[in-house]
Amino acid sequence: MSTATVSRALSSPERVSDGTRARVSEAVRVTGYTLNQTARSLRQRSARTILVALPDIRNPFFSSILDAIEREVTARGYGMLVANLYFGHQATRLQDYLLSNRADGLLLLDGSLNADDLRVITSAPYSVPLVVACEDIPNSGFHTVVTDNVQAAERATRHLIELGHRRIGHIFGPEQNVVARDRLAGFNRAMNREGLPIAPEWVFRGSFEMDSGFAASARYMTLADRPTAVFAANDESAIGFLSGLRRHGILCPRDISVIGFDDLGVAPHYSPPLSTMRQPRETLGKMAAEALIDLIEGRQGNGTPLRIVLQSELIARESTGRPAELASA
Amino acid sequence: MSTATVSRALSSPERVSDGTRARVSEAVRVTGYTLNQTARSLRQRSARTILVALPDIRNPFFSSILDAIEREVTARGYGMLVANLYFGHQATRLQDYLLSNRADGLLLLDGSLNADDLRVITSAPYSVPLVVACEDIPNSGFHTVVTDNVQAAERATRHLIELGHRRIGHIFGPEQNVVARDRLAGFNRAMNREGLPIAPEWVFRGSFEMDSGFAASARYMTLADRPTAVFAANDESAIGFLSGLRRHGILCPRDISVIGFDDLGVAPHYSPPLSTMRQPRETLGKMAAEALIDLIEGRQGNGTPLRIVLQSELIARESTGRPAELASA
DNA sequence: GTGAAAGCGCTAACAT
């Protein structure tokens, strides 16, 4: 029996006779043969592996998306290489993975990379399949799966307004981050639509990290005139903020309402249980992985860039309530 | 110029003349040549990639270890494939990665796999390098990097005892989990050494998840005779427990002291800031990755299984205090 | 339905 026949029996069993197929499986069983994926990759010019690049694995938001991606990718017989980007702007490192044929496509969860650098690898002659997820790269024309952060932030802010708040602040994320900017834009839009003023000193700078929320609380305390509610760009900064306020005797929701974003695992168990916007993380990860593999396998190749925009859901818990001056009403 | 020369210029530049080296780098620059890692892997029988297998990427404890691993691995020029194990016991899936030459070694963060299944791939003829980290596989003889959970759990429990508590409970982790068992053992040891009784109804079953801590709080409330302090197997269950108690008006640390384990990011910002044991996660991940790569590259091949045991650190915050009956003293 | 043979892109052994 030739190696060609074995190869056929293994990868397209319908092309060999029943007898051959049986003899091959038996031989595989007895010898413990495992196909050398490296040789196959070389021959087929496909690694059956994708590369996922993200800004921070430790961030629970990303890690749960990574989980969804891993499930989908595994189900379709692919492996998942993971690269952390730390300080962003490392398109060259990704290039190395992709152009060296170690991965067949890139799933990028970081909007901070330069679109032109990326286009080097996505366009001819390399034509590496790319799907951008979570963090949009605006006007890049890349295939994209995101949630509508502007809309969701507007919804979160409107939640505070509907409760009767008029004096509302925001904890901003990293200045250069698309997601943070979108959430600020949504905040602004909600305020504008209701004709509410936006006080610049009520927009606290932040970094999506707990410490930055904590720092915001210190600045909050120095204000002569304070907002009665705050929309934080994510749950981490909301938690850091609340933690800081508590040390100054400011209680939520009695003295202030706070809404976050992401619905971290701890949100329902925080004190108070945190109101937040929940993104469909599993769906997002799954759809992004599906899209990338479709692209790799030549389906979904109709040219027009894919753009999937998912919606987030308001989860109202106990960290938001009516403002103190209306509480008795 | 032959392909061999180019290969040499790229992988061992000292073996070619200055002129050749310069011409090669120039040509590389001009043509945008990238070495085909797949072909190199096939030829050298090494993928320069490791496989990390873990029970749950979403768990922030694992994801921060993953982060440390990724840094080390990247620094040494390797890639990192990640596989989630969900329900454990999937040694065959890992086999497939390793025996097919997609990965040169396995970094296993899950103690629930069967040692004999693993030995199939670690012993001849395959001899796949393996390092077990975080969760020990007892008596397996595998190279191992862990923290001393018995000792750390004993320290946590002693912290409660030193504060004056005598009636102390425990929230257990998953029954089959080595880490959970070690932490229970450490709890028992501390209690025994102080001659304190362990009430079976004060050892709550758990799963390391917040919900299980929450469920434990419901059982706590039904007790006629309640402990004044609880050592929870991890921060998640501590947080779920506190969250449940709060709904029943039991306040921490006034009415009960609780200490967790892991020092999650939220621990210092929880209400109250959570006392906990901090494991050296970065060190653990880094050392495990180092050990695995040394093994792959043939260093550290002296035969005796490596066993690194790191210590954890008590972080006393505000969730632990003196018991109510001593508080005025 | 099966076999023979070429070749994916690289590196290592050998020769010069």
Place this chain on the structure above:
DNA sequence: ATGTTAGCGCTTTCAC
């Protein structure tokens, strides 16, 4: 210091 050659293990024509 460089070139020649063989071959890693697989898949894929092409022949039969």
